[in-house]
Amino acid sequence: MDYFEPLRRTRVKWGKFPRPDETADVYWAKKRPELAHITDAKLSRMMMEHEMFELILGEKLDLIDSRSQNLGGKICGRRISWTARQLELILVYRRLSGTGTIKRCLASLRGDHVAREQLGLGDDLPSAPTICRYKSQHFDFSERCLLYQRLDRHLRQLVVALPGLDKEAEKLGLDGSSHETHYMPPPLEKNRERFADQNVTAPDGGHRGGDKRGRGWQLLCLFTEHGTPLAWEVAPINEGEPTVAKRVITSYEDQVLPHRRRDTISVITCDGGFQGSELHQKMLAVGLVPNVHKASHSGSKTSRDNVAEKLATRSHFFHANKPHYANWWVNGLEELGCSCGTGNTERLVSRRKTGAIKTALKGSCSNCGNVTITSGKWRRSQNPNRIRVALDIESGEPSIGNPLNYYDPLAREYGRGRFSWNESLHATFQKRFGLLKTCWNKTTDEVTTEFAIAFSAISILLLERNED
Numbered sequence: 001m002d003y004f005e006p007l008r009r010t011r012v013k014w015g016k017f018p019r020p021d022e023t024a025d026v027y028w029a030k031k032r033p034e035l036a037h038i039t040d041a042k043l044s045r046m047m048m049e050h051e052m053f054e055l056i057l058g059e060k061l062d063l064i065d066s067r068s069q070n071l072g073g074k075i076c077g078r079r080i081s082w083t084a085r086q087l088e089l090i091l092v093y094r095r096l097s098g099t100g101t102i103k104r105c106l107a108s109l110r111g112d113h114v115a116r117e118q119l120g121l122g123d124d125l126p127s128a129p130t131i132c133r134y135k136s137q138h139f140d141f142s143e144r145c146l147l148y149q150r151l152d153r154h155l156r157q158l159v160v161a162l163p164g165l166d167k168e169a170e171k172l173g174l175d176g177s178s179h180e181t182h183y184m185p186p187p188l189e190k191n192r193e194r195f196a197d198q199n200v201t202a203p204d205g206g207h208r209g210g211d212k213r214g215r216g217w218q219l220l221c222l223f224t225e226h227g228t229p230l231a232w233e234v235a236p237i238n239e240g241e242p243t244v245a246k247r248v249i250t251s252y253e254d255q256v257l258p259h260r261r262r263d264t265i266s267v268i269t270c271d272g273g274f275q276g277s278e279l280h281q282k283m284l285a286v287g288l289v290p291n292v293h294k295a296s297h298s299g300s301k302t303s304r305d306n307v308a309e310k311l312a313t314r315s316h317f318f319h320a321n322k323p324h325y326a327n328w329w330v331n332g333l334e335e336l337g338c339s340c341g342t343g344n345t346e347r348l349v350s351r352r353k354t355g356a357i358k359t360a361l362k363g364s365c366s367n368c369g370n371v372t373i374t375s376g377k378w379r380r381s382q383n384p385n386r387i388r389v390a391l392d393i394e395s396g397e398p399s400i401g402n403p404l405n406y407y408d409p410l411a412r413e414y415g416r417g418r419f420s421w422n423e424s425l426h427a428t429f430q431k432r433f434g435l436l437k438t439c440w441n442k443t444t445d446e447v448t449t450e451f452a453i454a455f456s457a458i459s460i461l462l463l464e465r466n467e468d
Helices: 040-049 051-068 084-096 102-110 113-119 128-138 141-160 241-255 277-285 301-311 323-327 409-433 444-467
Strands: 171-180 206-208 214-224 229-236 266-269 288-291 315-318 328-330 336-338 344-351 357-364 371-374 378-381 386-389
Touching: 040 051, 040 084, 040 113, 040 444, 051 084, 051 128, 051 141, 084 102, 084 113, 084 128, 084 444, 102 113, 102 128, 141 229, 141 241, 141 444, 171 241, 171 409, 214 241, 214 409, 214 444, 229 241, 229 444, 241 277, 266 409, 277 288, 277 357, 288 357, 288 409, 315 323, 323 328, 328 371, 336 357, 409 444
Parallel strands: 171 266, 266 288, 315 386
Antiparallel strands: 171 214, 206 214, 214 229, 315 328, 328 336, 344 357, 357 371, 378 386
Protein backbone atom coordinates (compact mmCIF):
# COMPACT_ATOMS: atom_id res chain seq x y z
CA MET A 1 0.00 0.00 0.00
CA ASP A 2 1.45 3.37 -1.01
CA TYR A 3 1.57 6.37 1.28
CA PHE A 4 -0.63 9.36 0.58
CA GLU A 5 1.25 12.36 1.94
CA PRO A 6 -1.03 15.14 3.26
CA LEU A 7 -0.23 18.81 3.65
CA ARG A 8 2.37 19.26 6.39
CA ARG A 9 3.78 22.75 6.50
CA THR A 10 3.63 23.25 10.25
CA ARG A 11 6.26 25.70 11.48
CA VAL A 12 9.22 24.07 13.18
CA LYS A 13 9.16 26.44 16.16
CA TRP A 14 8.60 25.62 19.81
CA GLY A 15 6.61 28.75 20.59
CA LYS A 16 4.80 28.28 23.90
CA PHE A 17 5.51 24.55 23.96
CA PRO A 18 8.26 23.38 26.37
CA ARG A 19 11.54 22.30 24.83
CA PRO A 20 12.77 18.84 25.94
CA ASP A 21 16.16 18.59 27.61
CA GLU A 22 19.04 17.29 25.53
CA THR A 23 19.54 14.45 27.99
CA ALA A 24 16.66 12.96 29.95
CA ASP A 25 18.58 10.91 32.50
CA VAL A 26 16.78 9.55 35.54
CA TYR A 27 17.61 11.68 38.59
CA TRP A 28 17.25 8.81 41.08
CA ALA A 29 19.21 6.17 39.15
CA LYS A 30 22.13 4.35 40.80
CA LYS A 31 24.53 5.68 38.16
CA ARG A 32 24.02 9.26 39.32
CA PRO A 33 27.40 10.30 40.81
CA GLU A 34 25.82 12.26 43.67
CA LEU A 35 23.85 9.16 44.74
CA ALA A 36 26.45 6.46 44.05
CA HIS A 37 27.38 6.19 47.73
CA ILE A 38 23.81 5.31 48.78
CA THR A 39 23.51 1.54 48.92
CA ASP A 40 20.21 -0.29 49.29
CA ALA A 41 20.93 -0.75 53.00
CA LYS A 42 21.70 2.95 53.50
CA LEU A 43 18.58 3.89 51.58
CA SER A 44 16.48 1.63 53.80
CA ARG A 45 17.87 3.31 56.93
CA MET A 46 17.43 6.80 55.45
CA MET A 47 13.80 6.05 54.65
CA MET A 48 12.96 4.68 58.10
CA GLU A 49 14.83 7.47 59.88
CA HIS A 50 13.04 10.20 57.93
CA GLU A 51 10.69 12.34 60.00
CA MET A 52 7.74 11.48 57.73
CA PHE A 53 8.23 7.76 58.35
CA GLU A 54 8.28 8.37 62.10
CA LEU A 55 5.20 10.56 61.87
CA ILE A 56 3.15 8.05 59.85
CA LEU A 57 4.38 4.59 60.90
CA GLY A 58 6.21 5.30 64.17
CA GLU A 59 3.11 5.13 66.36
CA LYS A 60 2.07 1.79 64.87
CA LEU A 61 5.52 0.27 65.36
CA ASP A 62 5.68 1.52 68.96
CA LEU A 63 2.26 0.00 69.62
CA ILE A 64 3.50 -3.37 68.34
CA ASP A 65 6.56 -3.23 70.60
CA SER A 66 4.42 -2.37 73.64
CA ARG A 67 2.16 -5.37 73.19
CA SER A 68 3.82 -7.29 76.03
CA GLN A 69 3.94 -4.40 78.52
CA ASN A 70 1.55 -3.77 81.38
CA LEU A 71 0.15 -0.37 82.32
CA GLY A 72 3.29 0.40 84.27
CA GLY A 73 5.49 -0.14 81.25
CA LYS A 74 7.05 -3.35 82.57
CA ILE A 75 7.53 -6.43 80.41
CA CYS A 76 5.02 -9.22 81.01
CA GLY A 77 5.77 -12.69 79.77
CA ARG A 78 8.59 -13.58 77.37
CA ARG A 79 10.78 -10.66 76.29
CA ILE A 80 10.64 -9.98 72.55
CA SER A 81 13.80 -10.76 70.61
CA TRP A 82 13.25 -8.36 67.72
CA THR A 83 11.67 -4.94 67.71
CA ALA A 84 9.06 -3.98 65.16
CA ARG A 85 11.46 -1.44 63.65
CA GLN A 86 14.13 -4.09 63.07
CA LEU A 87 11.67 -6.43 61.38
CA GLU A 88 10.16 -3.64 59.32
CA LEU A 89 13.66 -2.53 58.30
CA ILE A 90 14.37 -5.98 56.87
CA LEU A 91 11.09 -5.89 54.94
CA VAL A 92 11.92 -2.46 53.52
CA TYR A 93 15.42 -3.62 52.62
CA ARG A 94 14.01 -6.69 50.87
CA ARG A 95 11.94 -4.47 48.62
CA LEU A 96 14.60 -1.84 47.92
CA SER A 97 17.23 -4.47 47.19
CA GLY A 98 14.88 -6.16 44.73
CA THR A 99 15.04 -9.53 46.50
CA GLY A 100 12.14 -11.80 45.61
CA THR A 101 11.36 -13.40 48.98
CA ILE A 102 12.09 -12.86 52.68
CA LYS A 103 14.04 -16.13 52.79
CA ARG A 104 16.34 -15.02 49.95
CA CYS A 105 16.75 -11.61 51.54
CA LEU A 106 17.93 -13.15 54.81
CA ALA A 107 20.31 -15.47 52.96
CA SER A 108 21.77 -12.48 51.15
CA LEU A 109 22.18 -10.52 54.40
CA ARG A 110 23.96 -13.42 56.13
CA GLY A 111 26.65 -13.25 53.43
CA ASP A 112 26.91 -9.45 53.37
CA HIS A 113 28.38 -8.05 56.56
CA VAL A 114 28.59 -4.53 55.08
CA ALA A 115 24.83 -4.45 54.48
CA ARG A 116 24.18 -5.80 57.98
CA GLU A 117 26.41 -3.12 59.47
CA GLN A 118 24.70 -0.36 57.47
CA LEU A 119 21.32 -1.66 58.61
CA GLY A 120 22.46 -1.74 62.22
CA LEU A 121 22.04 -5.51 62.50
CA GLY A 122 24.45 -8.02 63.99
CA ASP A 123 25.44 -11.47 62.81
CA ASP A 124 22.28 -12.95 64.29
CA LEU A 125 19.20 -12.38 62.15
CA PRO A 126 15.52 -13.22 62.67
CA SER A 127 14.08 -16.21 60.88
CA ALA A 128 11.75 -15.93 57.89
CA PRO A 129 8.78 -17.31 59.92
CA THR A 130 9.38 -14.64 62.57
CA ILE A 131 9.13 -11.88 59.97
CA CYS A 132 6.08 -13.46 58.34
CA ARG A 133 4.33 -13.75 61.71
CA TYR A 134 5.14 -10.11 62.41
CA LYS A 135 3.36 -9.06 59.21
CA SER A 136 0.36 -11.33 59.58
CA GLN A 137 -0.27 -10.89 63.31
CA HIS A 138 0.24 -7.15 63.68
CA PHE A 139 -0.78 -5.75 60.31
CA ASP A 140 -3.88 -6.04 58.24
CA PHE A 141 -2.92 -5.95 54.55
CA SER A 142 -5.11 -2.92 53.93
CA GLU A 143 -3.77 -1.11 57.02
CA ARG A 144 -0.12 -1.53 56.00
CA CYS A 145 -1.02 -0.49 52.46
CA LEU A 146 -2.72 2.72 53.60
CA LEU A 147 0.20 3.64 55.87
CA TYR A 148 2.77 3.33 53.08
CA GLN A 149 0.50 5.12 50.63
CA ARG A 150 0.30 8.02 53.10
CA LEU A 151 4.09 7.99 53.42
CA ASP A 152 4.47 8.10 49.63
CA ARG A 153 2.04 11.02 49.29
CA HIS A 154 3.69 13.07 52.06
CA LEU A 155 7.19 12.52 50.69
CA ARG A 156 5.98 13.41 47.20
CA GLN A 157 4.70 16.72 48.52
CA LEU A 158 8.24 17.50 49.65
CA VAL A 159 9.60 16.55 46.22
CA VAL A 160 7.01 18.66 44.38
CA ALA A 161 8.18 21.68 46.40
CA LEU A 162 11.81 21.26 45.25
CA PRO A 163 13.23 24.09 43.11
CA GLY A 164 13.11 23.35 39.38
CA LEU A 165 10.42 20.68 39.65
CA ASP A 166 7.78 22.84 37.96
CA LYS A 167 10.04 23.32 34.94
CA GLU A 168 10.87 19.62 34.86
CA ALA A 169 7.17 18.72 34.98
CA GLU A 170 6.46 20.57 31.72
CA LYS A 171 7.42 17.36 29.89
CA LEU A 172 5.49 14.37 31.25
CA GLY A 173 5.05 10.76 30.29
CA LEU A 174 2.29 8.28 31.12
CA ASP A 175 2.89 4.60 30.63
CA GLY A 176 1.77 1.25 31.98
CA SER A 177 3.53 -2.04 32.70
CA SER A 178 2.25 -5.41 33.81
CA HIS A 179 3.01 -6.91 37.22
CA GLU A 180 1.98 -10.52 36.92
CA THR A 181 1.42 -13.09 39.65
CA HIS A 182 1.92 -16.83 39.99
CA TYR A 183 -1.52 -17.10 41.62
CA MET A 184 -4.87 -17.47 39.86
CA PRO A 185 -7.23 -14.48 39.59
CA PRO A 186 -10.94 -15.06 38.92
CA PRO A 187 -11.53 -15.80 35.21
CA LEU A 188 -13.28 -13.34 32.94
CA GLU A 189 -17.03 -13.72 32.47
CA LYS A 190 -16.64 -15.33 29.04
CA ASN A 191 -14.18 -17.91 30.44
CA ARG A 192 -16.08 -18.81 33.63
CA GLU A 193 -17.14 -22.25 32.44
CA ARG A 194 -13.77 -23.02 30.87
CA PHE A 195 -11.85 -22.25 34.08
CA ALA A 196 -14.55 -23.23 36.56
CA ASP A 197 -12.30 -25.89 38.11
CA GLN A 198 -9.42 -23.46 38.74
CA ASN A 199 -8.74 -22.52 42.35
CA VAL A 200 -8.94 -18.71 42.66
CA THR A 201 -6.01 -17.64 44.85
CA ALA A 202 -5.71 -13.98 43.78
CA PRO A 203 -9.31 -12.78 44.16
CA ASP A 204 -8.78 -9.14 43.08
CA GLY A 205 -6.27 -9.72 40.28
CA GLY A 206 -7.21 -9.87 36.64
CA HIS A 207 -6.74 -11.85 33.42
CA ARG A 208 -5.69 -10.33 30.10
CA GLY A 209 -6.05 -12.03 26.74
CA GLY A 210 -4.81 -11.27 23.24
CA ASP A 211 -1.16 -10.94 22.25
CA LYS A 212 -0.18 -9.58 25.69
CA ARG A 213 -1.95 -12.20 27.77
CA GLY A 214 -1.16 -12.41 31.45
CA ARG A 215 -2.68 -12.40 34.92
CA GLY A 216 -2.19 -10.12 37.86
CA TRP A 217 -1.95 -6.33 37.98
CA GLN A 218 -0.64 -3.34 36.08
CA LEU A 219 1.15 -0.18 37.17
CA LEU A 220 0.26 3.12 35.51
CA CYS A 221 2.65 5.92 36.38
CA LEU A 222 2.83 9.60 35.45
CA PHE A 223 6.34 10.98 35.69
CA THR A 224 8.47 13.82 34.48
CA GLU A 225 11.14 13.88 31.80
CA HIS A 226 13.75 12.96 34.42
CA GLY A 227 11.79 10.17 36.05
CA THR A 228 10.23 11.98 39.01
CA PRO A 229 6.95 10.17 39.77
CA LEU A 230 3.97 12.50 40.18
CA ALA A 231 1.05 10.05 40.31
CA TRP A 232 0.56 6.30 40.00
CA GLU A 233 -1.96 3.53 40.54
CA VAL A 234 -2.05 -0.26 40.65
CA ALA A 235 -5.07 -1.86 38.95
CA PRO A 236 -6.11 -5.32 37.69
CA ILE A 237 -4.29 -6.15 34.48
CA ASN A 238 -7.52 -6.48 32.47
CA GLU A 239 -8.80 -2.97 33.28
CA GLY A 240 -8.56 -0.59 30.34
CA GLU A 241 -5.59 1.77 30.38
CA PRO A 242 -7.67 4.89 29.58
CA THR A 243 -9.94 4.16 32.56
CA VAL A 244 -7.03 3.79 34.98
CA ALA A 245 -5.25 6.77 33.40
CA LYS A 246 -8.18 9.06 34.24
CA ARG A 247 -7.77 8.17 37.92
CA VAL A 248 -4.03 8.80 37.70
CA ILE A 249 -4.68 12.24 36.15
CA THR A 250 -7.18 12.95 38.93
CA SER A 251 -4.51 12.07 41.50
CA TYR A 252 -2.13 14.47 39.74
CA GLU A 253 -4.83 17.15 39.81
CA ASP A 254 -5.39 16.74 43.56
CA GLN A 255 -1.82 16.33 44.80
CA VAL A 256 0.51 18.06 42.32
CA LEU A 257 -1.40 20.64 40.29
CA PRO A 258 -2.02 23.00 43.26
CA HIS A 259 1.76 23.37 43.60
CA ARG A 260 2.39 24.21 39.94
CA ARG A 261 2.32 27.54 38.16
CA ARG A 262 -0.97 28.16 36.38
CA ASP A 263 0.51 29.86 33.32
CA THR A 264 2.77 27.03 32.09
CA ILE A 265 2.11 24.72 29.14
CA SER A 266 2.86 21.04 29.81
CA VAL A 267 2.90 18.15 27.34
CA ILE A 268 2.02 14.56 28.25
CA THR A 269 3.29 11.84 25.90
CA CYS A 270 1.64 8.43 25.81
CA ASP A 271 1.44 5.49 23.43
CA GLY A 272 -1.60 4.68 21.29
CA GLY A 273 -3.27 2.70 24.08
CA PHE A 274 -4.28 5.92 25.82
CA GLN A 275 -6.90 7.01 23.30
CA GLY A 276 -10.34 8.30 24.25
CA SER A 277 -12.11 11.65 24.25
CA GLU A 278 -12.86 11.60 27.98
CA LEU A 279 -9.22 10.98 28.88
CA HIS A 280 -7.95 13.70 26.54
CA GLN A 281 -10.54 16.17 27.83
CA LYS A 282 -9.35 15.38 31.36
CA MET A 283 -5.75 16.05 30.35
CA LEU A 284 -6.64 19.40 28.76
CA ALA A 285 -8.69 20.36 31.82
CA VAL A 286 -5.66 19.99 34.12
CA GLY A 287 -3.29 21.88 31.80
CA LEU A 288 -1.73 19.00 29.84
CA VAL A 289 -1.48 18.86 26.04
CA PRO A 290 -1.93 15.23 24.88
CA ASN A 291 0.73 13.85 22.57
CA VAL A 292 -1.05 10.60 21.70
CA HIS A 293 -1.17 9.30 18.15
CA LYS A 294 -3.61 6.98 16.40
CA ALA A 295 -0.94 4.88 14.74
CA SER A 296 2.36 3.36 15.78
CA HIS A 297 5.68 4.87 14.71
CA SER A 298 7.35 1.46 14.50
CA GLY A 299 8.77 0.39 11.16
CA SER A 300 6.90 -2.92 10.91
CA LYS A 301 4.87 -3.69 7.79
CA THR A 302 1.65 -3.76 9.81
CA SER A 303 2.31 -0.28 11.18
CA ARG A 304 3.26 1.09 7.76
CA ASP A 305 0.10 -0.30 6.19
CA ASN A 306 -2.02 1.11 9.02
CA VAL A 307 -0.46 4.56 8.59
CA ALA A 308 -0.96 4.45 4.83
CA GLU A 309 -4.63 3.52 5.26
CA LYS A 310 -5.22 6.39 7.67
CA LEU A 311 -3.38 8.84 5.43
CA ALA A 312 -5.65 7.94 2.53
CA THR A 313 -8.78 8.73 4.58
CA ARG A 314 -10.28 12.23 4.27
CA SER A 315 -13.06 13.84 6.24
CA HIS A 316 -14.05 17.36 5.15
CA PHE A 317 -15.31 20.02 7.54
CA PHE A 318 -18.87 21.35 7.49
CA HIS A 319 -19.79 24.69 9.03
CA ALA A 320 -23.28 26.07 8.34
CA ASN A 321 -22.16 29.71 8.44
CA LYS A 322 -18.72 29.28 6.87
CA PRO A 323 -18.94 27.33 3.58
CA HIS A 324 -15.22 27.66 2.84
CA TYR A 325 -14.52 25.22 5.72
CA ALA A 326 -15.52 22.47 3.25
CA ASN A 327 -12.22 23.11 1.44
CA TRP A 328 -10.35 21.78 4.45
CA TRP A 329 -10.11 18.20 5.73
CA VAL A 330 -8.33 15.93 8.19
CA ASN A 331 -7.09 12.42 7.55
CA GLY A 332 -7.23 9.39 9.84
CA LEU A 333 -4.21 10.73 11.75
CA GLU A 334 -6.03 14.04 12.45
CA GLU A 335 -3.69 16.06 10.23
CA LEU A 336 -5.11 19.17 8.63
CA GLY A 337 -4.94 19.80 4.88
CA CYS A 338 -6.67 21.88 2.19
CA SER A 339 -8.07 20.92 -1.21
CA CYS A 340 -5.44 22.69 -3.31
CA GLY A 341 -2.53 21.53 -1.15
CA THR A 342 -0.75 24.89 -1.00
CA GLY A 343 -1.91 26.09 2.41
CA ASN A 344 0.03 26.35 5.66
CA THR A 345 -0.84 25.21 9.15
CA GLU A 346 0.08 26.76 12.48
CA ARG A 347 -0.10 25.54 16.07
CA LEU A 348 -2.11 27.52 18.59
CA VAL A 349 -1.99 26.90 22.33
CA SER A 350 -3.05 29.00 25.33
CA ARG A 351 -4.36 28.74 28.89
CA ARG A 352 -7.97 29.51 29.70
CA LYS A 353 -8.97 31.43 32.84
CA THR A 354 -9.97 28.12 34.41
CA GLY A 355 -6.43 26.80 33.95
CA ALA A 356 -7.45 24.40 31.17
CA ILE A 357 -5.48 24.19 27.94
CA LYS A 358 -6.90 25.46 24.64
CA THR A 359 -5.24 24.03 21.53
CA ALA A 360 -6.05 24.54 17.87
CA LEU A 361 -4.75 24.18 14.34
CA LYS A 362 -4.92 27.27 12.14
CA GLY A 363 -4.99 26.77 8.39
CA SER A 364 -4.15 29.56 5.94
CA CYS A 365 -4.59 29.35 2.17
CA SER A 366 -5.19 32.06 -0.47
CA ASN A 367 -7.31 29.64 -2.51
CA CYS A 368 -9.20 27.69 0.18
CA GLY A 369 -9.59 30.39 2.84
CA ASN A 370 -8.54 30.48 6.47
CA VAL A 371 -9.81 28.13 9.19
CA THR A 372 -9.25 27.65 12.92
CA ILE A 373 -9.94 24.14 14.20
CA THR A 374 -10.14 24.26 17.99
CA SER A 375 -9.63 20.99 19.83
CA GLY A 376 -12.82 19.59 21.38
CA LYS A 377 -15.24 21.70 19.28
CA TRP A 378 -15.62 19.25 16.40
CA ARG A 379 -16.93 15.72 15.97
CA ARG A 380 -17.14 13.15 13.20
CA SER A 381 -20.47 12.26 11.62
CA GLN A 382 -21.49 9.58 9.17
CA ASN A 383 -23.74 9.57 6.08
CA PRO A 384 -22.20 11.72 4.82
CA ASN A 385 -18.73 11.30 6.25
CA ARG A 386 -17.72 14.74 7.47
CA ILE A 387 -16.66 16.74 10.53
CA ARG A 388 -19.10 19.20 12.01
CA VAL A 389 -19.36 21.45 15.07
CA ALA A 390 -19.99 19.49 18.28
CA LEU A 391 -23.13 20.20 20.27
CA ASP A 392 -21.17 20.38 23.55
CA ILE A 393 -17.70 19.70 24.90
CA GLU A 394 -18.61 16.15 25.93
CA SER A 395 -19.43 15.16 22.35
CA GLY A 396 -16.38 16.87 20.83
CA GLU A 397 -13.23 14.97 19.89
CA PRO A 398 -10.10 16.62 21.38
CA SER A 399 -7.85 14.88 18.83
CA ILE A 400 -9.38 16.97 15.99
CA GLY A 401 -7.46 20.22 16.18
CA ASN A 402 -4.65 18.91 18.40
CA PRO A 403 -1.46 20.42 16.94
CA LEU A 404 0.74 17.55 18.18
CA ASN A 405 -0.36 15.15 15.47
CA TYR A 406 1.43 12.20 13.89
CA TYR A 407 3.95 13.99 11.66
CA ASP A 408 4.36 17.18 13.68
CA PRO A 409 8.09 17.80 14.37
CA LEU A 410 7.44 18.84 17.98
CA ALA A 411 5.40 15.71 18.60
CA ARG A 412 8.23 13.70 17.09
CA GLU A 413 10.73 15.24 19.51
CA TYR A 414 8.49 14.49 22.48
CA GLY A 415 7.93 10.98 21.14
CA ARG A 416 11.64 10.42 20.70
CA GLY A 417 12.04 11.42 24.31
CA ARG A 418 9.35 8.89 25.33
CA PHE A 419 11.23 6.00 23.75
CA SER A 420 14.48 7.11 25.35
CA TRP A 421 13.22 7.71 28.90
CA ASN A 422 9.58 6.75 29.36
CA GLU A 423 9.88 3.14 28.23
CA SER A 424 13.34 2.58 29.72
CA LEU A 425 12.25 4.13 33.01
CA HIS A 426 10.06 1.11 33.75
CA ALA A 427 13.05 -1.13 33.00
CA THR A 428 15.13 0.93 35.45
CA PHE A 429 12.36 0.61 38.04
CA GLN A 430 12.27 -3.16 37.56
CA LYS A 431 16.03 -3.58 37.70
CA ARG A 432 16.45 -1.51 40.84
CA PHE A 433 13.46 -2.66 42.90
CA GLY A 434 12.64 -6.06 41.44
CA LEU A 435 9.08 -5.05 40.59
CA LEU A 436 7.15 -5.20 37.28
CA LYS A 437 7.76 -8.91 36.93
CA THR A 438 6.03 -12.09 38.07
CA CYS A 439 5.42 -11.98 41.83
CA TRP A 440 3.99 -14.08 44.65
CA ASN A 441 1.45 -11.52 45.83
CA LYS A 442 -2.23 -12.40 46.14
CA THR A 443 -4.01 -9.08 46.69
CA THR A 444 -3.98 -5.54 45.32
CA ASP A 445 -3.11 -4.24 48.80
CA GLU A 446 0.06 -6.34 48.90
CA VAL A 447 1.14 -5.16 45.44
CA THR A 448 0.31 -1.53 46.17
CA THR A 449 2.33 -1.67 49.40
CA GLU A 450 5.40 -2.89 47.51
CA PHE A 451 5.12 -0.07 44.97
CA ALA A 452 4.46 2.52 47.69
CA ILE A 453 7.70 1.51 49.45
CA ALA A 454 9.64 1.82 46.19
CA PHE A 455 8.13 5.20 45.28
CA SER A 456 8.80 6.46 48.81
CA ALA A 457 12.44 5.47 48.39
CA ILE A 458 12.60 7.38 45.10
CA SER A 459 11.37 10.48 46.91
CA ILE A 460 14.07 10.00 49.56
CA LEU A 461 16.72 9.82 46.82
CA LEU A 462 15.41 12.97 45.13
CA LEU A 463 15.40 14.85 48.43
CA GLU A 464 18.94 13.67 49.16
CA ARG A 465 20.07 14.74 45.68
CA ASN A 466 18.66 18.20 46.29
CA GLU A 467 20.57 18.44 49.60
CA ASP A 468 23.82 17.67 47.81
